[in-house]
Amino acid sequence: MAAIAIAVTMAVLDSAIANIALPTIAQELTAAPAASIWVVNAYQLAVTVSLLPLASLGDIIGYRRVYAVGLGVFTTASLACALSHSLSVLVIARVIQGFGGAGIMSVNTALVRFIYPRSMLGRGVGFNAFIVAVSSATGPTVAAAILSVATWHWLFAVNVPLGVIALWLAARVLPATPRSGQRFDLAGAGLNAATLGLLMVGVDQLGRAARPGWAIAELVAAALIGTAFVNRERAMTAPMLPVDLFRRPVFALSVGTSICSFTAQTLAYVSLPFLFEDVGRMSQIGTGLLITPWPAIVVFVAPLAGRLSDRSSPGLLGAAGLAVMTAGMLSLALMPAHAGWADVVWRMLVCGFGFGFFQSPNNRLLLGSAPPERSGGASGMLSTARLLGQTTGSALVALTFGLAGAAGSGIAGGVRLALALGVVASGAATLISLARLRQLRPAS
Secondary structure, eight states: OHHHHHHHHHHHHHHHHHHHHHHHHHHHTTOOHHHHTHHHHHHHHHHHHHHHHHHHHHHHHOHHHHHHHHHHHHHHHHHHHHTOOSHHHHHHHHHHHHHHHHHHHHHHHHHHHHHSOGGGHHHHHHHHHHHHHHHHHHHHHHHHHHHHHSOTTHHHHTHHHHHHHHHHHHHHHSOOOOOOOOOOOHHHHHHHHHHHHHHHHHHHHHHHTSSHHHHHHHHHHHHHHHHHHHHHHHTOSSOSSOHHHHTSHHHHHHHHHHHHHHHHHHHHHHHHHHIIIIISOOOHHHHHHHHTHHHHHHHHHHHHHHHHHTTSOHHHHHHHHHHHHHHHHHHHHTSOTTOOHHHHHHHHHHHHHHHHHHHHHHHHHHHHTSOGGGHHHHHHHHHHHHHHHHHHHHHHHHHHHHHHHHHTOHHHHHHHHHHHHHHHHHHHHHHHHHHHHHHHTTTO
């Protein structure tokens, strides 16, 4: 778990740590701010399009191999990022780093299943959620601390010694896992990349109202290619897109719950800073402190919920957590525009408590509903659901801001609309989670 924790921490941190340094990177590399955004987008796109193919490869050749190679690629690409002296080189290095990060994230949950005995699987999943929550919560602080004493290059250079340590540990202690012996579906990997890549870019452009004609064309192309991809995967014995696992109601419902919950979380994470800074006139530091209670409470709740899921119904625990999160989202949506610190903090704590109480049981249920030999497909789908939810949430925030601007209600109206959509998404996740109880009852 130490080997996994180090690598997952690096991969999660690098999903967001570059955001803090974008203005500095753009200035030092003499790049336009719009172009510098690709330092973030390149990583996210590479991770998203390669998660499922690498998870499938883990089923074929073993999760430890995919994990170790991904970690090696990530560490080497981090060094390339640190040595970059032009935006184009940095973006290319970030793409390669994204592929390495996908190698880590695609199979880390599958490896947890082979590290912990089944009776303690919830504890392992809870610890994994704890690592992700800590990394997410401390990301901006770590970035700010590094930038206060060093250049932006060190945001990436710090990964090199950590990656070497994690590789040394992984080679010695990670468990060997079964191999399916299937052939890798190269054509399926291409269709997967085209579908998810076009979907992400199209949703992003549609949310920004940038070139709506192109955005609609990309979404239509994603739908057509995605249909061909699904039809192809249905004929596969061990499909890259786990359509065989989606025939299991508990798995399908758990994926739907995850997408909706991360959509709700992202709607709050992305919209609230605009309310705090543009309406409340708070500093960036103040905004960061007000956002922190959500991930901070997850750090404590997720491991506890994971342990409870080993002894109680994960479906019931997940539904209870989502109901609390929905209540928290509703309180945020009804919050006064100029609310005091205490009014914001307790609402964020309620949302974070509910989210943390849901996440570990949901992940345990999703992973446990797949047979051991398909753990890679389940792990890859778990990460893909998270990214799809985050992408959808970000696009919806941009869309609500555009609608509010057209209606003349300004930033405050856009934030309120985004949070209202967050209530809907969280409520939908609660109902989907409750639907799992009906599926789980016969087994109990």
